Amino acid sequence: MSAATAAPVTTAASALLTDPQRPADQRERFYRLLPELLADDPRAVALLADIGAGYVDLPPSVADRVLNLGIREQLLVSAAGGLALTGLRPIVHTFAPFLVERPYEQLKLDLGHQDAGAVLVSAGASYDMAGAGETHFGSRDVGLLDTLDGWTVHVPGHADEAETLIRAALPVDDRVYVRLSGASNARPLGTGPEMTVLRRGTRGTVVAVGPLADRVLTAVADLDVTVLYAATVRPFDAHTLVATLTEPDVVLVEPYLAGTSVPQVSDALAGIRHRVLGLGVGRAELRRYGTPAEHDRAHGLDVPGIRRSVAAFLS
Amino acid sequence: MSIGTTTTAGYDALPGLLARMTGDEKHDPASLSTLDVLWVLHDRVLRVGPSLVADPDRDRFLVSKGHGPMALYAVLAAKGFLDPAELSGFARFDSPLGHHPDRTLVPGVEISSGSLGHGLGLAVGTALGLRLTARTARTVVLVGDAELDEGSNAEAVQYAGRAGLDGLTAVVIDNSSATHGWPGGIAARFAVEDWATVDVDGRDHDALYRAFTVPHPGRPLAVVARVEPKETR
Numbered sequence: 001m002s003a004a005t006a007a008p009v010t011t012a013a014s015a016l017l018t019d020p021q022r023p024a025d026q027r028e029r030f031y032r033l034l035p036e037l038l039a040d041d042p043r044a045v046a047l048l049a050d051i052g053a054g055y056v057d058l059p060p061s062v063a064d065r066v067l068n069l070g071i072r073e074q075l076l077v078s079a080a081g082g083l084a085l086t087g088l089r090p091i092v093h094t095f096a097p098f099l100v101e102r103p104y105e106q107l108k109l110d111l112g113h114q115d116a117g118a119v120l121v122s123a124g125a126s127y128d129m130a131g132a133g134e135t136h137f138g139s140r141d142v143g144l145l146d147t148l149d150g151w152t153v154h155v156p157g158h159a160d161e162a163e164t165l166i167r168a169a170l171p172v173d174d175r176v177y178v179r180l181s182g183a184s185n186a187r188p189l190g191t192g193p194e195m196t197v198l199r200r201g202t203r204g205t206v207v208a209v210g211p212l213a214d215r216v217l218t219a220v221a222d223l224d225v226t227v228l229y230a231a232t233v234r235p236f237d238a239h240t241l242v243a244t245l246t247e248p249d250v251v252l253v254e255p256y257l258a259g260t261s262v263p264q265v266s267d268a269l270a271g272i273r274h275r276v277l278g279l280g281v282g283r284a285e286l287r288r289y290g291t292p293a294e295h296d297r298a299h300g301l302d303v304p305g306i307r308r309s310v311a312a313f314l315s
Numbered sequence: 316m317s318i319g320t321t322t323t324a325g326y327d328a329l330p331g332l333l334a335r336m337t338g339d340e341k342h343d344p345a346s347l348s349t350l351d352v353l354w355v356l357h358d359r360v361l362r363v364g365p366s367l368v369a370d371p372d373r374d375r376f377l378v379s380k381g382h383g384p385m386a387l388y389a390v391l392a393a394k395g396f397l398d399p400a401e402l403s404g405f406a407r408f409d410s411p412l413g414h415h416p417d418r419t420l421v422p423g424v425e426i427s428s429g430s431l432g433h434g435l436g437l438a439v440g441t442a443l444g445l446r447l448t449a450r451t452a453r454t455v456v457l458v459g460d461a462e463l464d465e466g467s468n469a470e471a472v473q474y475a476g477r478a479g480l481d482g483l484t485a486v487v488i489d490n491s492s493a494t495h496g497w498p499g500g501i502a503a504r505f506a507v508e509d510w511a512t513v514d515v516d517g518r519d520h521d522a523l524y525r526a527f528t529v530p531h532p533g534r535p536l537a538v539v540a541r542v543e544p545k546e547t548r
Contacts (some may be wrong), residue, residue: 045447065447067478072470075436079474082440085425086448087371090440106467107432110437113427117418 023184024159027123030180031055033163034091038062041170043089049076053124057153077103080118081110087168089119094248095129096122096138096179104144112148117173121166121180125211126256126281127295128182130288136186139281142233143257146178153179153234155210155255158188165191181255183211192232195240201225204249204314207261209233212253212301219306223314229287233261238268248274252309255301257281277313279306324393326354332389335402336412341374346383348490348517348542349457354389355523356455356486365395368422373439374452377426379434380459380488381415388412396423427515432465434458435485439471443534455484455527460501461492475535476508483535484527485510488517491544505537517542 022287034056038044046056046066053068069075070195073094080090092099099122100107100196126139145151152174156162162180169176177314190196195207198217201224213229220227226244230237241250248269252261259278266276280297287296296302301308318349324332325359329350337346356376357363367373378387392399398410404410412422415429426437438456445452462468475483487501502512511531515522517540526538 045444069474072474074432074467075439075470075474078433078436078467078471079440079443082442083444083447085375085437085441086444086450088447106433106436108434109427109430113417159371212377234468254395299484 025182026156026159026162026180026184027052028055028123029159029163030093030123030166031057033166034280035059035062037091037166037170038065041089043087044091044170045083045088046078046091046093047080047083048269049094051097052097055124067077068310073098073102074106077118078110081106081114081116083200084111084116084118084173085114089117089173091119091121091166091170093121095121095124095136096126096141097124097136099143100138100177107145108148111175112150117175119166119169120175120177122177123180125179125181126185127292130290130292133289134204134285134287137239139256141179141256142254145234145265146260148175150175151234152176152232154232156180156191156231157185157210157213159184160188161191165231177208179210179256181211181257182284185211185214189213189229190231192230193235193237195228195237197200197226197240197244198229199225199227200244201227202246203246204247204251205244206310207241207265209252209254209261212255212306215301215303216253216306219303220310223310225310225314233264235267236261236264238264241268242267245269248272249276249314250274251277251313253301253306254278254280258299259281275313277309279309287306320392323395326358326393328393329354329386329389332392332399333385335399336385336388336405336546339385346385348459348488348545349380349383350389351518351520351542352457352486352488352523352540353386355520356527357390357394357499359520359524360527361453361455363423365422368396371448372450372452375425375438375445375454377428377438377441377454377456378416378424379426379428379438379456380428380431380462381428382459384412384414387416390423391423392423394423397421412527420434431459431462432467435468435471438485439475439478439480440481441482442475443478447479452482453484453521454482455486457486457488459492460487460489460497461494463497463501463504464486464493464495472505472508472510476505476510479509479533481531482533484538486527486538488542489539489541500539502537502539510537512537512539513540514541516540
């Protein structure tokens, strides 16, 4: 991993300037927010493993609380555990595969088993870096965290939501994962912990997670379904799902591994005969490069793909 | 968890405390290889004790090599962290004392350990946290020579040296148990990453004390404590 394969945030920022319709980039917002988070909270310490280090502009007053460990992701998470044991609040950042997959045992032992917390902020989502290929893909992150105990998982669909969720994660000591994406909805839709009801219908429920919400709303525009929006997926808001349920047919549309939240829906509806369809990123390696839009299409996560799957399931 | 009284026992009491846990296996080498280092640290070096377990200025002693924790439990009992009566329940379902220690169950245990290669990284974070909060407490982490085989230690050794983490001390119990060995010796691997190093007889209490108290401004300290080679398996 090197800066050469890092998604060029400066390019995203300049695209922002040339395209007034484009929503703010979540990752760029995080880097801009970080000095303020550190200034506001004396417990906050940011840990980096080179990724992002060149993009964070640090005033001297907080510079000592941004530690770049170099390309050492095992140490990144272990050191976060040690910092938490001294009462500090680590904010840990790198690309999703290097934050969750490579140091998986450190997440399990050096945070979980120590009963220590941290705020993990990933970037790159499932295939923001489509051209970089499978080594940089992070679609398995939420599924992996599901094997561990006590994680709150946020999947913001807009930079404003990401900012709200990260700010809220700092004053406490628990284990929080914030999954930043290059994709975004046009406007913020809610930051939970309850799911937001975007639409009510009578023929079933579609749960749209994070940046997929706008696409879901377009895809089901003429279908008689309830649409719920989740920017927080763990803990999963079973209450709103049950409280708004009409026909017990539920479709999950998630921007990571397909079916990741199916067990949560099954638990929520355990006493009811129900059907559930989990849409998301396919399990098989595609071994394709290209653009995020091409990967959305390949996984059926573009508007026509979502519409096709939902319509077939509910027909 | 019952806490022992403030009465503490001396080094001579350790064999009896160990026997409460180990029975016929009281000469378990993984346990006894650390005994003298643990004793010297708790008895003469570290600012730790049953009354300080929640004190933010206490020294932090992290046992990374969680295997063979009987010596640790014996020293904690001798120093009043544990009621010696707890030792006889060692590794039973209702005992807080397992084959690998759990920090949430045992007072005086700073990290839960067992899986090798985690303690040094946790110690780096602990030392960083104490430095950032301007506390003068030391962080001392005990690792085994074979444990250094784990690649995660390389990340921690490199970074601690470059960060000049002088609040950090790593004590390596060298009982020659690493499968492929360390040509040139263990201390050399730390020295090349800009650690101060001391190579010492791991059974000599005065030599250990001198090693742990050697000045090392601006650099982390590695103490390699040599003990008799592990019995062949």
